[in-house]
Amino acid sequence: MTVDERIKSCRVHDALRELAIRKTPEMMKYQPNPDLENAEMGYNLPKEIGKVRLLRYLGLRRTSIGRLPHSFGCLRNLQTLDIRNINRVIVSNFIWKLESLRHLYAYKMECDVPLKIEGLRNLQTLSGIRFDDIMHNNMITLTSLQKxxxxxxxxxxxxxxxxxxxxxxxxxxxxxxxxxxxxxxxxxxxxxxxxxxxxxxxxxxxxxxxxxxxxxxxxLSLSFTRLEHDPMPALEKLGQLSFLKMEFSYWEPQLVISTHGFHQLKFLELNFQHGLKEIKVEKGALPQLQCLRIRKCLSLEKLPEELKYISTLEKLELVDMPEDLISRLDADMISSIPNLRIF
Known part of the structure; x- marks a missing residue:
């Protein structure tokens, strides 16, 4: 750690201690919501953080904090905790005490014992929890859980x-x-x-x-998968599907969308499909499509001709695509789509 980084770390540590000594409601209502995203912290939070009883938000995203102190269990007014770090974060078994908690964001949250989360009736978002911790809890008690x-x-x-x-x-x-x-x-x-x-x-x-x-x-989003067969024949039968994003998900040369496939789909994004050379869209497919985004599909040789006949298509976005493909776009394709955007 450089000298400047050490100074920054000390200032962050001092700021947290300063928050911890504010005790009166008059002073607490003016205190900021600490957002320490990307802060260089070579140590864990001070235990005094538990004295900031009126704290509602704490952002620790992309810091190097590896453990939260036991005193976190005293933060009964905390509503949002963001601990999405690159490495795992170890917590003591106090999460169930945070009765006001609404949003908990983590990357990989671990506890020495099965993590108790039962009874958090205000919790709406729970991200980055392990399978075993879910299975050890009665999830029905999380009556507000949405994500x-x-x-x-x-x-x-x-x-x-x-x-x-x-x-x-x-x-x-x-x-x-x-x-x-x-x-x-x-x-x-x-x-x-x-x-x-x-x-x-x-x-x-x-x-x-x-x-x-x-x-x-x-x-539906499929990310960083390695699907071995064209997923479209199965996905196009999902009757309620209106949004589909595929990112680093399919490595074969062809995708085929059949006649009347995806009859409710409005948004389709194909992102980083590196092996994809051809997208075949049969007549009558994608009858409700409004936006098609194709990004970094570097092997794609051309756009499907059928796109010109999808009357609902309002926006076609081509992002970081090969110059050869862009140069081969014909006039009919350009004129038939109201909003063709090339980035």
Whole structure:
């Protein structure tokens, strides 16, 4: 750490201590919400942080903090805690005490014992929690939970997880992450999650699509997967799907969208599909498409001709695409799409 970085770290540490000694409501109501994102901190938070009883927000994203002190359990008014660090963050078993907590963002949060989160009736967002910690809690008690992000591994039983979450009626968004060095477990049972409308699957070990999806799914993201077969024949049958994003997800040369496929899809993004050479869109496909974004598909040779005949298409965005492809765009394609944007 440089001299300047040490000075900055000391100032951050001193600022936290200063917050901790403010005791009267008159002084506390003027205190700032500490956002220490990217702060160079070569140590963990001081235990005095627990004295900042009226603290509502604390941002520690991309810091080097590896452990939160026991005194965090005293922050009964804390509503948002952001600990999305590059490395894991170890917490003591105090999360269940944060009765006002609404949003908890983590990258990989770990506890020496199964993490207790039951009874947090105000919690709306829970991100970066481990599979085992979810399975050790009665999730029905989280009556306000809307967004949930879980780390799974090759030993996780996704079927049991879906059954465990099936009665969490408030849950709308589910994100499943798998360590890129591990093989995905079998992803099944998603159809039990009737309330889930948004799903994200992320991890290089995912080579095949799940056999089922939530029946009311409207938004789907596939990121950093390695699908071995064209996913479109399965995905285009999802009757409620209006948003589809694929990022580093498919490495084969062709995608085919069949006649009348994706009859509700309004937004499609293909991002970093490095092996993709051809997108084939059959007549009558994508009848509701409004926006198509293609980004860094460096092997793509041309755009599908059928795009010219999709009357609903309002915006076509080409981002960091090969100059050869841009130069081959014909006049009909350019004139038929109201908003063609090239970045």
């Amino acid at each position: 949930l992000g879980i780390w799974v591994d090759d030993g996780s039983d996704i079927g049991k997880l879906c059954m465990h979450l099936s009665e969490v009626g408030s849950l709308k968004t589910l994100r499943l992450y798998c360590n890129v060095r591990r093989e995905w477990p079998t992803v099944c049972g998603l159809s039990k999650l009737h309330h889930v409308t948004e799903l994200k699957l992320c991890g290089m070990g995912l080579t095949t699509l799940p056999p089922d999806f939530p029946s009311n799914l409207s938004r």
